[in-house]
Amino acid sequence: MATLYDKIWDAHVVGQRDDGLSLLYIDRHLIHEVTSPQAFEGLRLAGRNPWRLDANLATPDHNIPTRNRRLGMAGIEDPIAKEQVVTLDDNCREFDIRQFELLDVRQGIVHVIGPEQGAVLPGMTVVCGDSHTSTHGALGTLAHGIGTSEVEHVLATQCLVQQKSRNMRVEITGSLNQGVYAKDIILALIRAIGTAGATGHTIEYTGEAVRSLTMEGRMTVCNMSIEAGARAGLVAVDETTLGYVEGRPFAPSGARWQEAIEAWQDLKSDKDATFDSTVVLDANALAPQVSWGTNPQLVVGVDESIPDPATFEDEATAETAERALKYMDLRPGESLKDVPLDKVFIGSCTNARIEDLRAAASVAKGRRVSTNLEALVVPGSGLVKQQAENEGLDQVFIDAGFEWRDPGCSMCLAMNDDRLMPRERCASTSNRNFEGRQGHLGRTHLVSPATAAASAIAGHIADVREFLQ
């Protein structure tokens, strides 16, 4: 009668306290340069050592440039950014933690490299000082973001003090139409339930449409669970999961693999498991989705016009929407297809895996990026980049007028020099459209990679379905 979440949770409880808080064991800890320096410093100050070295895996991603990678550290012009990356190197060396360094082909966005390496396995508990750790739930793991104090806590104890969350089931029925992708599912879901719709819950994504998604598609969906307020999102383990994990560098092999897949058979919710709430969404009814506001709830189908905040029932949402329209320089009733774009960004832990690049390239192939905008493709990892180059996707993008960059978070959060200038408007495959997220006063429209590519060519938000006929 247990949900998948209940099962993984129960298998990791070290101790339970009367008050409901538990000490939860953590199998995998991913580390990057931005949220770890203060945690390592804390260890040092307290004279503590990491509890279990091989549970940790580090890589720089947030703060690194996406040009001149071959120069290594010398290619980082911003001295403060460089200090942070050097500090990660130093800390990993001092504490003997495995790192894929800047020049390692396996370097990339933490949430891309974890699954790519098989460093995240079904049934694990996974944490990282980054809210999009929810991505890894796609593999049937319990994965969530933590703050820096918790990074230090996990380093020192291999545990977290946790309160169990409630169970939410999100069922995506039907199948996706052409031109509609995993990204559109999750945007539509957040539109439906709101940015706090799943606060306090772990979501399990179920239903025919989720079953039919590839692992990478499931990662895109789980990735944005946090945008719906859930710390974690999960998908049950099935053949798709096993097919993805098998043969990856950190994954078990031989007899161990057989043992593992046997144990993983149970990584699904029991038939009669009860959920605290259920949401059902019909994939057949979905058009490509576009965000128009400054949080990922303010979304419309590409055919719809921008709604009037006055029609919103909830006062807080209406107030947020008013503010968003002003910030985005948009008006109710307007169509996003009429608003010119300045930039297009294809990248981030939501949408920078090989299938994302393939989807974008299939739209871009033989076409030209509109002359009034700049378009950027930033692969999620060195290996994704390599794979794309092997398939000739880099050339498709370059021929179409996209820039082809080195892996990292890039313009998802614009900590490096890839960013929007004030009032610039961008179609982006990332996950957050908050004010200034992609650059001071920048304006972000969240879309799928295919929609991003179509929009780059059109020069404004475009309906990718018209490009696929």
Place this chain on the structure above:
Amino acid sequence: MSVNPLQFERHTGVVAPLDKANVDTDQIIPKQFLKSIKRTGFGENLFDAWRFEDEGTIGKPLSERQPVRDFVLNDSRYADASILLARENFACGSSREHAVWALLQAGFRCVIAPSFADIFYNNSFNNGLLPVQLTHAEVDELFARATQRQPIELSVDLGEQAVTGGDNLDYRFEIDPVRKNRMLKGLDEIGLTLEHADDIKAFETRHVKANPWLFDGDRA
């Protein structure tokens, strides 16, 4: 006497009303300040993009900057505020603990809102910032009072789980008893967990037996 920054018993201070819902951590402390490897120095860039017309960077002196006139934290009446009042889903988005550090270093000890995002809520307790959850109606009432000409002062008593102030303001709030106790005493969570080191080791022994592939040493 040295003060334990993790400890919170009772606090009285001026309330700054930030009348916005869904305030995200990107606003509380914009990303360019996350490049710091230190735990301090974030206070002056709290809500940087809302507080200043120009774009802030690490180390840019405040005297050279152009404040946004009508932003609440630039209002001299709230210059000494130490309690932030906000609307629902406060501090959603990024997990950056820098948001909590920035609030504390700007002088805030407590945030009152109808609801908080999960990660921020946790982070707050790990740093001695008290998030107080009141009902929508109570927060509405507080906004009505706090936005009048004369700023209001509130007392937040963690032991009593009470928020009280001037004109018959008196509310109770719920809080998890363990977190409450930890904060009242200012206990270090890691130290507390390490008291269970034997339990963790025993767990690992069971866990490796059931899932040996997790402990094979990494193959890559």
